[in-house]
Structure formats: structure tokens, C-alpha cells
């Protein structure tokens with residue numbers, strides 16, 4: 001589901017970019033189990049900062065960065081630093097039906113995307129399908145109580161199908177052969193996590 005104007009403003013700005021570059025990127029990299037992830041996929045790349053972080057901090061030789069919204073892909077292309085032109089390819093793709101072959105990627109990244117899905121379970125199934133065995137899934141997501149908060153409900157648009165709590169998420173990963181190998185839980189509000197496909 002596409003973002004509304006308020007969500008675009010809070011995700012595409014220098015403060016968010018700096019947090020992704022200097023806090024989330026290094027933290028998730030430390031949580032992962034491999035030195036490098038040569039072929040990486042990002043779902044819901046938004047304005048494209050995450051793809052640049054993956055290219056610079058996760059040892060990716062190639063990043064396929066995807067988003068369901070063509071406007072976001074155009075924005076990400078405009079924001080791309082010229083020196084990363086060869087490394088990052090942007091594509092319009094729905095993460096619930098990825099146009100990528102089975103077992104192709106060393107890592108899949110989702111920075112705050114699954115809660116925008118009409119059916120987040122479909123996306124988890126797709127992520128598992130395109131990950132190599134031993135490949136890692138890096139993600140950060142808010143949980144249902146956060147999304148149901150009055151202020152969040154008033155200012156943002158999120159589909160019901162993107163809501164989950166920790167146990168539901170953990171079970172879905174297990175069902176799709178992804179083991180949680182490292183995580184940081186922020187109470188029942190959000191999670192930063194790395195899963196590995198077995």
C-alpha cells in the first residue's frame with residue numbers, strides 16, 4: 001500500500017536518512033552473521049537511503065532495490081549518489097509477488113515495510129523463496145499496539161493485513177524456514193531482527 005503525504009514526509013527527510021546511516025545500518029550489520037552479502041534485495045526501498053546503506057555497509061556488490069510505488073522508485077533514482085550507480089538497480093515490484101527467481105539472494109532487507117502490506121504473510125513467503133539457504137533477512141517493524149495508537153491511526157494509513165505481534169511474526173518466520181538468529185525487541189512496540197533461512 002502506498003504511503004500518504006504525512007508518511008512520505010516522515011520517511012523521506014535528512015533526519016530519517018541520518019538515523020538509517022548512522023544507527024540502524026551499523027546496528028543491523030553487527031547483528032548479522034556474515035561479513036558480506038554480495039547479492040542483496042531490498043523491499044519497499046522508499047526514497048532509496050536503505051539501498052545506499054546496504055551497498056556501503058553490508059559489503060553488497062549488487063543491490064536490487066524494489067518498491068510497489070513508481071513515484072518512490074523515481075525519488076530513489078534521483079537521490080542515488082553517482083558513485084553507487086553501478087551497484088544499485090531500482091525496480092517497481094510488489095513484495096507480496098516478487099519478480100525474482102528462487103534462492104537468488106544472500107540477504108533481503110525490509111526497513112519498515114511489512115506493516116504496509118495488505119497481507120504481510122505473503123511477503124514473508126516471498127522473502128523466504130528468494131533467499132538462498134543460509135541467506136539472511138534483516139528487518140525492522142512496528143507491532144500492532146503501535147499501529148493502533150490513536151495518533152498513528154489518525155496520521156497514517158495502514159492496512160489491517162499488515163498488523164502483527166511478536167509471536168505471530170516469529171511463528172510465520174518458522175513456518176517459512178527462517179530462524180530468528182538475533183533481535184532487539186522494543187517492548188511490544190517494535191523489533192529489529194535478523195533471520196536466517198535454513
Ligand SMILES: C[S@@+](CC[C@H](N)C(=O)[O-])C[C@H]1O[C@@H](n2cnc3c(N)ncnc32)[C@H](O)[C@@H]1O
Pocket residue numbers: 001002003007011012016043044045046047050066067068069072093094095096110111112113116117118
Ligand atoms: C514506511 S516506508 C519505508 C521506506 C524505506 N524503507 C525507509 O525505511 O525509509 C514503506 C515503503 O514500502 C512501500 N510498500 C508498501 N507496500 C509495498 C509492497 N506491497 N511491495 C513493495 N513495497 C511496498 C511503500 O511504497 C513505501 O515506500
